[in-house]
């Protein structure tokens with residue numbers, strides 16, 4: 001884990017857009033974006049599973065790219081636009097992908113779910129009608145220990161059949 | 167594109183006519199898909215400290231001195247050692263042999279010795295390094311064989327935590343009558359649970375209220391019992407609350423008591439809330455794993471392949487302390503004979519001590535280990551007797567009226583031959599076997615088919631459920647809804663959903679009108695631990711009884727008519743609560759009639775119900791990379807009534823995925839009692855590209871003892887895949903493999919060894935597969 005314990009003077013002002021809202025925070029440059037989201041912005045939907053870029057639980061979208069927020073230093077997020085799981089449901093209405101996850105049993109313990117949903121969103125954005133192999137590939141950076149993945153594949157496929165609402 | 171059998175037709179609105187058997191939405195599902203669900207690491211309390219653990223590092227020895235680096239300002243830290251334990255320094259479970267903090271004697275390399283806490287979690291790593299533990303090392307034991315030799319006595323008087331003996335018939339007489347005697351030795355390795363949420367706890371101490379802990383856990387009352395002893399506080403001054411738990415698989419059954427203990431000690435010493443959340447490395451190396459095992463079979467058979475009898479010797483590595491090893495051993499012992507008729511058998515088993523972190527509960531609980539051996543051994547027997555793997559099983563399957571190794575009579579109308587035929591048909595077994603036999607001759611990719619037939623007992627073993635004496639509560643509330651009170655926890659399997667379905671069905675009200683209370687020991691009664699595939703079957707049945715009790719209370723009182731509409735039920739609840747106050751019903755476990763179990767001779771009804779299954783694996787092995795890959799998988803099982811098709815299918819597929827990991831990917835590398843590969847980068851679990859298409863088929867016979875005919879389901883899928891896969895690899899390559907995990911390097915080594923031994927062949931005898 002990076003140790004962001006540096007003298008106070010080195011905190012930097014970082015401005016970024018999170019789920020559509022402009023935010024400014026003060027953080028040590030090497031603080032992990034994951035910690036900024038969870039601890040500074042209280043967006044705890046983004047999870048930590050490994051802290052080393054393997055599990056994908058901390059996946060978010062940064063300027064449209066799927067990234068592991070445990071590997072991104074806060075400084076690198078300056079000026080970017082970020083989407084976390086909290087940014088998906090609209091006025092309490094679930095995003096179709098969230099609904100599909102619910103219907104297909106794609107979330108069991110739920111700890112991988114936020115990252116998995118963002119990975120799936122990213123995949124469907126690039127490939128609106130993915131094949132099974134493309135779904136497997138698109139989710140290959142996100143580990144799930146509970147489901148054995150097939151019900152997640154089904155949720156993604158269901159959405160590609162029905163079309164993404166937005 | 168359709169990958170799941172049940173997803174179509176799932177309705178998210180309005181309750182159905184019958185709720186049982188339909189895929190209602192997961193109760194806490196909405197919070198999980200929106201990120202609103204709160205896990206332990208999502209919670210911060212004002213003034214909270216973060217705790218960390220300094221561990222022993224050596225496998226065995228005596229602590230001489232603990233010193234603290236002068237480079238760190240220790241005034242900033244709260245520090246606790248064994249002398250700060252307010253009560254008894256142990257993790258109370260079955261035996262109280264495991265200390266919460268080492269007091270002098272180290273028995274494995276990951277033992278907690280010193281606890282530290284600080285308001286800034288980033289200040290912990292350096293401080294952990296700054297604590298130096300000096301010790302005099304003692305000789306340590308790292309293997310089951312070493313433990314058996316007793317060159318060092320590291321536990322008790324003989325290094326044995328527990329042993330069992332099951333005897334049926336007179337096995338000493340069968341050897342003389344046998345046409346064949348087949349021997350085999352089988353090994354399974356340690357396996358890490360790898361729930362994606364690491365372990366964590368928050369503790370708060372108040373001199374009046376006592377200790378409260380919130381955390382990621384399976385069994386609130388296990389933690390409660392452990393904290394009472396450790397903190398030296400009475401029952402009512404310990405409160406344990408389960409938070410959303412990000413996977414468990416048995417891995418959060420006993421170790422959470424340790425972490426809760428550590429957080430509580432620090433909270434009591436500092437007077438501030440303390441959070442301890444492990445990082446991945448600490449979670450992997452220090453917490454429990456699946457028990458490694460060794461099974462030896464010696465079987466006497468008639469010419470026609472019928473088993474006359476046999477001896478089975480089953481040994482598991484328990485690690486340094488007793489923890490749950492005796493119970494894991496018990497289940498493994500009872501399952502060791504598989505779903506076959508043994509006219510006579512002697513099963514000896516033991517759990518031995520080594521200087522590694524204690525191994526613990528893991529989905530399947532000993533059964534995957536002994537069933538792996540049984541099912542590999544069946545294929546070895548088939549080869550020697552000259553029958554097919556299909557036929558050898560068919561001739562020996564247990565049938566209704568016959569008895570298991572513990573002499574439990576099979577009363578249900580199970581037809582294993584029929585399950586076998588159906589699963590083979592789903593897998594196109596015969597046609598594929600013929601094709602592969604032809605194609606393998608010329609291809610560098612060898613393909614094979616393998617079968618495993620097995621059973622899994624649901625609920626606690628033998629008299630276990632009677633001792634647990636579970637209680638379930640149910641409340642009618644002022645808003646007309648119903649609330650279930652159980653200590654059964656949700657960690658992904660669907661406890662919340664299935665128990666609410668059962669209550670709604672029993673009351674004749676919509677699923678939406680039933681909620682389930684958070685598992686908080688001050689609110690819920692002790693309905694037992696959430697383990698052993700017992701929740702749907704046993705707790706579910708109690709939920710049903712409690713629901714009937716609630717309904718009767720309202721009806722006897724005249725508030726509710728004999729027949730009623732759902733809305734009338736809600737109105738009756740509201741009226742009753744407004745006029746009379748608390749509306750609550752309790753149900754207590756009653757062991758079914760005629761159930762007999764003898765703990766001394768290990769005879770009788772080991773389980774109230776068994777789930778039955780036949781799994782078929784299709785595997786390919788690429789002889790350029792030596793990687794084995796599961797190409798297709800058929801999982802056919804009889805699990806009684808399927809209460810919720812989507813959840814049930816999810817349990818089966820998830821279990822198979824984990825078992826494929828056990829068979830082909832997940833290898834714990836040990837050095838001097840420590841796990842070397844405690845990261846997700848070097849301990850490899852299956853990812854989305856690694857799994858074959860899995861066909862899940864349910865047969866429903868039902869179970870008179872389970873809620874609406876349910877049996878246990880969660881552990882079953884862990885038992886069969888590994889032997890089916892290994893049998894398929896043996897079928898593909900013609901080389902015997904008897905040890906899991908089986909990685910490409912293991913396959914390469916075995917093939918190389920075989921080629922070498924062929925070159926210097928002295929005897930024409932092929933080693934049988």
Ligand code: FES
Pocket residue numbers: 047048049050051052053054055056057058059068069070071
């Ligand atoms: S926590 Fe970032 S990849 Fe695992």
Ligand code: FES
Pocket residue numbers: 106107108109110111112113143144145146147362412413658
């Ligand atoms: S749902 Fe538990 S890890 Fe994916």
